[in-house]
Amino acid sequence: MANTRWREIAPWLALAALVFGLDMATKWAILLNFQLGDSVTVTSFFNVVRVHNPGAAFSFLAGAGGWQRWFFTAIGIAAAIFIVWMLRSNPGQRLFAFALACILGGAVGNVVDRLVHGYVVDWLDFHWSFLAGLFPGGHFPSFNLADTFISIGAASLILDEILRWRRSRAGR
Numbered sequence: 001m002a003n004t005r006w007r008e009i010a011p012w013l014a015l016a017a018l019v020f021g022l023d024m025a026t027k028w029a030i031l032l033n034f035q036l037g038d039s040v041t042v043t044s045f046f047n048v049v050r051v052h053n054p055g056a057a058f059s060f061l062a063g064a065g066g067w068q069r070w071f072f073t074a075i076g077i078a079a080a081i082f083i084v085w086m087l088r089s090n091p092g093q094r095l096f097a098f099a100l101a102c103i104l105g106g107a108v109g110n111v112v113d114r115l116v117h118g119y120v121v122d123w124l125d126f127h128w129s130f131l132a133g134l135f136p137g138g139h140f141p142s143f144n145l146a147d148t149f150i151s152i153g154a155a156s157l158i159l160d161e162i163l164r165w166r167r168s169r170a171g172r
Contacts, residue, residue, distance in 0.1 A: 008091035009084075012101040019105025020112075023145040027113065027121040039125065046126050051142040052119040069114050076111035080104055095160040102153030109146035120144065 034040075034050035041047050055068055083104045090096055113120040122142035132138040 005088045005091065009087045009097070012087050012091065012097045013084075013104075015098070015101040016105035016108070019102060019145070019149045020109050023106065023109035023149070024112065026123065026145050027109075030121055030123040034123075045128055046124075049123055049125040049142055051122040051125075052117070053122050053142070054119040069118055073111055073114045076107045076114070079107050080111070083107070093160070095156055095163070099153040099156035099160060102149040102156065104153075106146035106148070106150035106153065109144075110150075113146075120146075122147075124148070 030048070030050050034048075036050055036052060039047045039049045055072075083100045087097055087100050087104075110120050122144050124144060125139060125142045127135075127137060127139040129138050131140060135141065
């Protein structure tokens with residue numbers, strides 16, 4: 001029974017590994033080719049940059065003095081363990097498992113950054129003038145592929161729950 005469960009979640013773990021690999025490859029490319037603070041304009045609204053984020057999303061707690069590295073690392077590890085448990089419990093729910101795999105791969109990517117560097121490497125910088133009232137110069141906070149996949153996973157979880165709710169209402 002236990003081996004069957006692992007076989008059922010193997011594709012989802014493979015997806016998480018792919019997300020992790022893509023995230024690590026892009027971060028290492030940035031680390032090898034950019035100095036901290038470098039920026040290359042790609043389009044009128046997108047730059048490739050090198051930013052070190054010791055905090056969480058949107059640099060939350062970035063200046064907290066160092067303890068946040070271990071706090072966010074512990075949260076990421078706990079989340080990864082919980083996600084694998086959830087995958088083992090629900091491997092046949094495709095959208096749900098897809099969402100969890102995306103979040104798992106991204107979370108592990110950011111945990112590895114924190115353990116190796118003490119910060120997360122961010123490199124995607126989008127900017128639009130209409131954001132100037134919210135963000136300095138209209139630049140949305142820099143992020144990476146791990147963050148992107150975590151966001152895709154979160155949106156997929158919401159969609160999965162909406163679809164589940166609609167199915168339950170239709171069955172009434």
